[in-house]
Amino acid sequence: MVRKRWLAILLLGICLVSSQGFAAIATSGAVYLNAEPGDWVGGGIGADEVLWTHGDQGIFSVTSNPDQGASVTFDDGNFWRFNFAAPTYDPVTNTNTGNRLEVGFYDNATRYPFNSPTRPGLSFSGNGRGNNTLGGWFDVLDIAYAASGDILRFAVDFRQFGGSESMSGPSTYGSLRINSGIPINPVPVPPAVALFLSGLLLFARKLKPAG
Helix, strand or coil: CHHHHHHHHHHHHHHHHHHHHHCCEEEEEEEEEEECCCCCCCCHCCCEEEEECCCCCCCCCCCCCCCCCCCEEEEECCCCCCCCCCCCCCCCCCEECCCCCCCCEEEEEEEEECCCCCCCCCEEEEECCCCCEEEEEEEEEEEEEEEEEEEEEEEEEEEEEEECCCCCEEEEEEEEEEECCCCCCCCCCCCHHHHHHHHHHHHHHHHHHCC
């Protein structure tokens, strides 16, 4: 009985590894991180803000995760991991087999891989630090896949609030680029906020007296 149980665990592990594939070392990569005071994971980056680049401070690798999302690692000796996944439930087909991560804004994310089927998954951890519960959002700006399903290119901005699934409290926000020509964004904000700020700026310019 015990032998059968261990055999089942071994087979499950093999299936998980084969479904995830192998991480490919990036050709180019960079991540900007800004940690607010009190955020547990962000407190481990060693400064209030950092910019890590591939081949300089460490090595970036990328792979697709079991939920058809993106998993990025940065090995600088502390091994940082970034996970992003779309909700696994598709209301159009009424199936829960996963949705491929695509360009777009993903709100109300919770900790990957423990996110509910109707919510996106997000997780930033490393240097021995991680959150049991978290909330946040991420904005996929660029993603490209090979015919095999491997991720060729990836650009995302994100914000992770540690400690609860609410969008409040200390957070770490970041801008991650893997083999992508989209420049790093040092102040990532949700698209709705960016649109609102652009509208305010345009309105202010119209009010500015001529001369």
